[in-house]
Every structure is written in C-alpha cells, then in structure tokens.
Amino acid sequence: MVTLKQLAEQLNVSVSTVSKALNNSEEISKDTIERVKELAKHLNYQPNKMALSLKSNKTKTLGVIIPNILNHFFAKALYAIEMEASKQGYNIITCVSNEMLSKEENSLQLLSNGSVDGFIMSIAEETQVKNKTDHIAVILNQGIPMVLFDRVVDLDCDKVIIDDFGASYEATKHLLSEGRKHIVLISEIEELSVGKLRTNGYLKALEEDTTSQQEPIVIHVGKDDDLEETIDNLFISNSKVDGILSIDNTSGVVALHKALRRGYKVPENLSIIGFSDDNVLAYTDPKLSTISQHTFDIGKSSVKLMIDRLQKKSTTTHVTKTIKTNLILRGTTK
Amino acid sequence: MVTLKQLAEQLNVSVSTVSKALNNSEEISKDTIERVKELAKHLNYQPNKMALSLKSNKTKTLGVIIPNILNHFFAKALYAIEMEASKQGYNIITCVSNEMLSKEENSLQLLSNGSVDGFIMSIAEETQVKNKTDHIAVILNQGIPMVLFDRVVDLDCDKVIIDDFGASYEATKHLLSEGRKHIVLISEIEELSVGKLRTNGYLKALEEDTTSQQEPIVIHVGKDDDLEETIDNLFISNSKVDGILSIDNTSGVVALHKALRRGYKVPENLSIIGFSDDNVLAYTDPKLSTISQHTFDIGKSSVKLMIDRLQKKSTTTHVTKTIKTNLILRGTTK
C-alpha cells in the first residue's frame, strides 16, 4: 500500500500538506492540491483503514451475529443488512452463533475490541432457552450500540420485530373463515419467544371462535424429533385435520408433501399456511400460502436504526420497530 | 475501552512494562506480571484491534465476496468459511456482488485499503460473461492473496473447484445404466464456466454411449425465461423424456414437481438427478437424487488455502484444489 509519506517524499512536501490537500483543505493552494491528487490517483493511493479507525475511533464496520445462516430467514436478513450497510458506507463482519450461547458470547467478546462500531444481532436459541442476557448487557454497558432483530431479549436497546402474535392470529382467523373445524398448529420453534407468541395468536383466535368450538391441537416438534415422522403421525392420529398453520420456516412444506401423499385434496379439504418469506417455499405444488415477514425490511430497518444511533440522530431513548406482516394466499388455501 | 495507558497509570508503571507483562515477556518480574494481569482482567482489558493491525500490518480478517447469498450453495459455503475462519482466529467481512461486475470491483477496491489480509471469492455472473479480470489482477499485483472458489477465472492464484465435467459425466452414465433413452439436461447456468463444464460432461457421456444412440437435448433456461413454463414445455414437446439431469440448484425440484403433476411415475418411468448439496432439496417427495458438491469442504478448503498462504507455509506456486463430488441416489433414481 502506498502511504502519505511516500506521496510527500515524491512531491517534496510534508505529510500534513498531502493529507490536507487530499481532504480539500482551504489552507492548501489550488496548485498543490492538484499536484497531490494527481500523484495520488496515479499511484492508486488509498488511506489506510486501520490508521483512520485508530485515529477516529470509528471503524465504519458493523458486527452481525446470526444464529444460523442456512435458515433462509437469516440468510435473507443478512442479505438485506449487507446491502443497506454497504449503501451507507459500512462493512459488516458476520459471525454465526450456530444457536449456541457460548459462540454468541465469544463473538460479542471478540468483536468488542474496537473491531466494530455496533452490533446487529438475533439471539441464539440456547441463549433464549436459558434466558441469559449478561453477555449482551456487558456490551450495552460499554456503550456499544446494539440492534436486536426477530429474536429479542428483555434489555433496553433498539429492536426490530414483527407482530408474531397478530400474524398467526390473523392466519388462524383466515382458516376459520374458510370453515375449517380441525386446525392444527405445527411448530419447530416452541422454545423461542417468537414461537410462543405465534402459538398464542393461534390459541387466541380459536378461543374467540364461538362457532366451531374446536380444541387447539399444537404439534411441537423438538430438536430430536423427526419432522416427517411427527407429521405422518399427526395425519394418522388425527385424520380429520382440515387446517394447518406452520409457524416455522419449513414444516409447512413437509406437511404439504405428506398430506398430498396421503391423498388429501389441498386446498379443497385441507388448507395449509406456512410462516416465512417466500423464496424457498415457492417450489411447491400447489404453492404454499404463507405469512410473509418482509425479511428484507427487517434487515434494512435494523441497519437504519443502528446508523441513526451511531450518528446520534436518534437521541437517548431506545426504539422498537415493528415490521408489518402479510398473509399471502396462494395455492394451499381456498 | 480500557487502554494500556490506563492500566499503566493505575499501577504506576510504564506502558511498555504493561505491554510486556501482558505478553509474558521474560524481561518482566513474576510479581509485576501478576499484578498487571490481575488488573487487566479486573478491568476487562482488551487490546485495541485497530492499533494491533496498524502496528503489525495484519488484520486477521478475510474479505469474502460471493455472488448471491440467497443461493443455498453460497450460503453454505459462507457458513463453512465463517466457521473455519473463526476456528483459526480470523474474522470475515462479507460482501455480496449480486452477480454484478461493478459491485465486485467496488468491494475489492474498498477492502483493499488494509481492511483485510486476503480475499476469498466466487466471481459474479456478469464478470464471467464479460470475461473481465482486471479488477482481480489489480489485487493480485498488490500482493494481496486471493482464493477463488467454484466460479474461477483464468488467473494465477489459488483455487478450489469441483470436477464439474466429471460429476455430470458420471451422473449421465448412471442414467444411461438405468437404460434411459431420452435424457434431457436442464441448465439455468449456461453462462457460467461451471455450467459449460457440466454440460460437456453430459454431452461426452451421451457421445460415448454406443447402445442407446440418443441425441442430446439441452434445455437452457435464461435469466428472462420462466423456469416452470420452460419445463412444462419440455414435457409437452418431448413427452418421451425418461431422464433429467439438472445442473443447477433448483431446476431439479421444479422438474420433479411438474413431472409428478403430469402423471409421470418417478423413478419408474422417469429419473431425475439434481446438482447441489442436499438441504433445501431434501424437502421433496420422493427425495431428489443429487450430485453432492460437498460445499462445506469447498468453503473450509478455501480458508485453509488462504491461511496457509498468509502464513507463508505454502510457497510461491499457486494451488488448485479439486473437491470430490458424490452421486447420491435417493428417491428419484432407480
């Protein structure tokens, strides 16, 4: 890398003159500015990032910590974050916690050494199950800003979430409006706060439904359970099921396949609604109806919140932004 | 952040003593080392990353540039890269080129200011179509190491690839061994070097097959084409098709759905082989047979190659590592 010093030597001026010239300082003569810039361009000079960061105490870099990059939701959120950050002149350092508290703690710890200006994070399942927040509080106490998205924690910081309760409440209402009498909820994420909220939305909708008077049926698929087997068992033990609300990313697809294989007519005799953004799930036939989370907006908003915070545009009080969801009716609902 | 200076002041010793103590220098007395370390731990001292980088001219950070993070292959590769890098004490800065040359140039340019020690990259489609390599050559000329994976370019640097030709050659051979007489190749990636190689493997296998004497049928799905429509048309215009080799990530799934919908018996009357790692495609029924790329190994090897290079373990000559592929027969082949 070519440095200011090298430019200065070649031009027979001082380093500070070169620096000022490149920054269009009023103090420097037009002529000198010209000469300096020309040589800088010619030698492809670029200010050393580390030196700038050390001096300014700003890295223009955000730390992003996500639980699982193979989950399409997080991949898309990461995509949105990268896009918006780069648009605003920020880089992102990505860490994957793999749903583990220890990795999350570690990443936070390692990046809080001046590597990043702030964190954008969605917390690991283990963290949520154990309800540990100390490692996050430590960061906050150091004055490093943090935006939590999707899976949040009860701490005072900026957050971006969706209305999980409302989303599945509405979806369940829709199934009820189709006249479904045996609506089952399938969840692989009952351990997560978002999972509980979504389940509650379903329960509430059924509870409020005075006409069908159906009992809620919640199928909770644990880490060690086989998803396909569990769903098969559902159809066996509960053949009258005529509505399925899947509140995670993937179980809706599996339920659809299993139902079709068992001869259910979808959506004539059975409606299925999945939860997630669309892409991956677009490859079913018929196309899965879903609750869209607008993942792209979630990521984008997280970055905006962070950068506002960094630029002190927003003042002291922390914000929780709720992104609207959408019930998208495609082929698996009437 | 707490600094060496602060520790030094509190302990009434010099900054250099503190620095040496923390680095277990022989020069410092056991006693002092003890005291220093204790306070350091107590105040949660962490060496400032930027200062270290500036001093050492090493960032312990890798720049990763991928074309599209929503493509499962790249998501998984990124996952593997992050995992291996973090294991080796490196962070990664991720940039998404979105298949655009300009974004790729930009990311390379921006990160080559001392932000990263090296690049791991898979080149954008546009870059490959236009066959532009100048921006990459510039980086290489600056002495910044680069590992290209999957989609590579004809430049002298380390590379990690798979045997694309061989993989689809073998897959086609398998279809032939099943006695398939009308094997079609579907490709969404004919613009890419890997796509061409895979197509050639298919062509070669058919050419060598003296018994069935079939004409190759290559369905090239372009950016503006509708995948589902194209596949539907295939079945209409070519109802005798009894074997499909999909050489991209997704078209195999769509082909399977469309075929089932049209009443083909899979795999009795029609075999389908997809290309990619498994995860996403596991959610079909029957399960799609695929050529597994061992994406995880690709990512991991890329990082290893990079770090070897950075640590000068490997000497001057550049390496091309080829990761083995695997034909995984599941439900869509006999």
Add this chain to the structure above:
DNA sequence: CTGAAAGCGCTAACAG
C-alpha cells in the same frame, strides 16, 4: 527488571 523513545499511517492543532 523497568522505562524512554520510536514508529505503524493518519489527522489536526499550532507555528511559521
């Protein structure tokens, strides 16, 4: 055993 000083590349008072 400890400290002073220099320097990584840069910016910004302050002097001239």
Add this chain to the structure above:
DNA sequence: CTGTTAGCGCTTTCAG
C-alpha cells in the same frame, strides 16, 4: 500557504 508536532494504542528496540 506549508511544515512541525503531538497523539490515536500498541509493540519493540535500546538504555538504564
């Protein structure tokens, strides 16, 4: 208008 100096946080000679 240009240069000198100091300092961001750290490591590393070199003196003491």
